[in-house]
Amino acid sequence: MDIGARIDRALTKTLDRNRGPACPPGLDAAIRHAVFPGGARVRPKICLSVAEACGEDRPEVSDAAAVAIELLHCASLVHDDLPCFDDSPLRRGKPSVHHAFGERLAVLAGDALIVLAFQSLPQRAADSPERMGQLIEIVSGSCGLPGGIVAGQAWECEPEVELAEYQQSKTGSLFAAATMAGAASAGFDPAPWRTLGERIGEAYQVVDDILDVVGDEEKLGKPLGQDEARERPSSARKLGLKGARRHFDELMAGVVEQIPACPGAEGLKARVVAEARRFLPGRLAVDAA
Amino acid sequence: MDIGARIDRALTKTLDRNRGPACPPGLDAAIRHAVFPGGARVRPKICLSVAEACGEDRPEVSDAAAVAIELLHCASLVHDDLPCFDDSPLRRGKPSVHHAFGERLAVLAGDALIVLAFQSLPQRAADSPERMGQLIEIVSGSCGLPGGIVAGQAWECEPEVELAEYQQSKTGSLFAAATMAGAASAGFDPAPWRTLGERIGEAYQVVDDILDVVGDEEKLGKPLGQDEARERPSSARKLGLKGARRHFDELMAGVVEQIPACPGAEGLKARVVAEARRFLPGRLAVDAA
Numbered sequence: 001m002d003i004g005a006r007i008d009r010a011l012t013k014t015l016d017r018n019r020g021p022a023c024p025p026g027l028d029a030a031i032r033h034a035v036f037p038g039g040a041r042v043r044p045k046i047c048l049s050v051a052e053a054c055g056e057d058r059p060e061v062s063d064a065a066a067v068a069i070e071l072l073h074c075a076s077l078v079h080d081d082l083p084c085f086d087d088s089p090l091r092r093g094k095p096s097v098h099h100a101f102g103e104r105l106a107v108l109a110g111d112a113l114i115v116l117a118f119q120s121l122p123q124r125a126a127d128s129p130e131r132m133g134q135l136i137e138i139v140s141g142s143c144g145l146p147g148g149i150v151a152g153q154a155w156e157c158e159p160e161v162e163l164a165e166y167q168q169s170k171t172g173s174l175f176a177a178a179t180m181a182g183a184a185s186a187g188f189d190p191a192p193w194r195t196l197g198e199r200i201g202e203a204y205q206v207v208d209d210i211l212d213v214v215g216d217e218e219k220l221g222k223p224l225g226q227d228e229a230r231e232r233p234s235s236a237r238k239l240g241l242k243g244a245r246r247h248f249d250e251l252m253a254g255v256v257e258q259i260p261a262c263p264g265a266e267g268l269k270a271r272v273v274a275e276a277r278r279f280l281p282g283r284l285a286v287d288a289a
Numbered sequence: 290m291d292i293g294a295r296i297d298r299a300l301t302k303t304l305d306r307n308r309g310p311a312c313p314p315g316l317d318a319a320i321r322h323a324v325f326p327g328g329a330r331v332r333p334k335i336c337l338s339v340a341e342a343c344g345e346d347r348p349e350v351s352d353a354a355a356v357a358i359e360l361l362h363c364a365s366l367v368h369d370d371l372p373c374f375d376d377s378p379l380r381r382g383k384p385s386v387h388h389a390f391g392e393r394l395a396v397l398a399g400d401a402l403i404v405l406a407f408q409s410l411p412q413r414a415a416d417s418p419e420r421m422g423q424l425i426e427i428v429s430g431s432c433g434l435p436g437g438i439v440a441g442q443a444w445e446c447e448p449e450v451e452l453a454e455y456q457q458s459k460t461g462s463l464f465a466a467a468t469m470a471g472a473a474s475a476g477f478d479p480a481p482w483r484t485l486g487e488r489i490g491e492a493y494q495v496v497d498d499i500l501d502v503v504g505d506e507e508k509l510g511k512p513l514g515q516d517e518a519r520e521r522p523s524s525a526r527k528l529g530l531k532g533a534r535r536h537f538d539e540l541m542a543g544v545v546e547q548i549p550a551c552p553g554a555e556g557l558k559a560r561v562v563a564e565a566r567r568f569l570p571g572r573l574a575v576d577a578a
Binding site (some may be wrong): 019020021022023024025026027028031075079082084085102103104105107108110111112114115116118119121123124125126129130132133134136137140141143144145146147150151153154155156157158165168169178179 | 307308309310311312313314315316317320339364368371373374391392393394396397399400401403404405407408410411412414418419421422423425426428429432433434435436437439440441442444445446447454457458
């Protein structure tokens with residue numbers, strides 16, 4: 001099965017399993033709106049690719065890890081779009097959750113998605129309690145304190161921010177969780193997989209900064225120019241477009257070297273390079289070649 | 290050690306363990322503001338009381354369960370107080386989190402507290418992976434979909450609400466988690482403990498509804514009359530004050546009968562009755578006697 005279809009099927013299964021008459025219909029609809037249709041599903045794809053490269057012996061556990069990571073990502077998008085943050089009217093090419101369902105259901109949908117990420121792990125990984133404990137540590141650490149994505153977002157409320165630390169928390173931490181959780185779900189030691197995830201996350205953040213300046217608004221499905229408008233730390237703002245693209249090249253050059261020994265290392269390398277090419281918009285991809 | 294002091298020590302330990310230079314100071318301060326000083330800590334007290342009655346053989350695991358439940362409760366208070374919900378200026382006798390730290394840090398503090406609840410479980414219960422898996426299922430189910438406290442809050446966004454279901458989700462579910470997690474943390478089957486928690490939660494909700502009408506604002510540390518002002522489902526609004534108090538009596542009469550067999554059942558009964566008396570304000574307690 002195509003990896004994207006596998007992820008969507010696992011997400012659907014998780015959402016279906018946790019609905020019922022006790023669930024308010026508005027909340028259920030807001031959650032589905034936040035999760036489907038997805039964006040690029042980059043993080044769960046990385047997670048499952050690493051699990052496969054590690055010889056994935058318990059696909060249900062890898063699915064659980066990929067689902068948890070994508071649900072946390074969706075939750076962060078819903079809350080980042082709220083009026084008190086970006087007040088974004090659009091996300092993934094359709095109205096943001098608070099525009100479609102109101103602010104209250106957007107707050108609650110984000111909360112429910114965070115909880116669901118942790119709820120789904122024991123539901124799918126009950127027969128692998130050791131791996132499950134490791135996965136909960138990895139996934140919760142990437143999202144919470146002291147340096148997870150919530151902390152990363154909170155740096156935007158501080159008077160002074162160190163760009164590298166901000167991006168490591170806001171973006172890198174969930175990418176690191178994706179590689180680490182992929183390895184852990186296949187019974188591999190997750191620690192050596194952290195750097196790979198962090199590097200991919202750094203590269204991805206640089207592209208995100210570039211796209212915020214020169215991207216295609218329709219393709220991105222969200223408004224451009226947000227970093228500048230909100231005076232948000234951004235490598236494109238700090239280094240300029242050319243400098244940011246050069247930084248991306250440097251990061252990508254180092255990424256594949258970070259893949260730890262595993263049965264499917266070669267296939268994983270090829271996949272990471274192919275995915276990285278998809279990151280850049282056509283014009284910049286040519287420039288970068 | 291006094292049970293309240295034990296809870297505060299466990300909460301402090303969890304917060305201290307997850308701070309560090311990567312954590313934005315504003316977020317750290319907002320989280321501490323939300324957790325300390327506490328309210329009555331009713332839910333973690335119930336959790337630890339049940340664990341003790343079950344012969345608590347791993348206090349670290351019971352602490353983890355009690356901490357997770359209290360952190361989720363604190364998170365729900367922070368988000369319920371937000372401008373789009375109650376817009377409450379006060380909580381526990383001091384400014385609510387969004388009044389003290391702004392709306393953005395209030396959203397993020399709530400998010401971080403939810404994550405921290407799950408983060409703390411494997412940190413403290415790493416050597417009991419089976420119990421940890423059970424605790425994560427209990428705690429996440431009580432908070433998430435389909436019928437946890439987030440779903441309960443989302444019923445407020447629906448045009449029609451069934452009072453019993455609303456209160457069971459919004460309040461009962463976390464009380465049920467408190468008794469079940471207490472039992473599970475001591476190695477007991479949690480299922481028989483659900484009803485006890487639900488009944489205590491129902492009784493507690495009725496008192497909360499009554500106090501919203503005739504409570505002492507200073508003692509409660511939050512504004513009165515919110516249910517009426519927001520046309521929120523409330524037993525005091527539905528049954529009148531006398532009817533609500535009668536309902537409380539009926540509920541409490543059944544509560545102690547729900548304590549399952551365990552080594553410390555007698556002591557637990559006495560504690561539940563003593564705590565229940567503390568629920569009611571002086572005047573109504575006399576009426577009820």
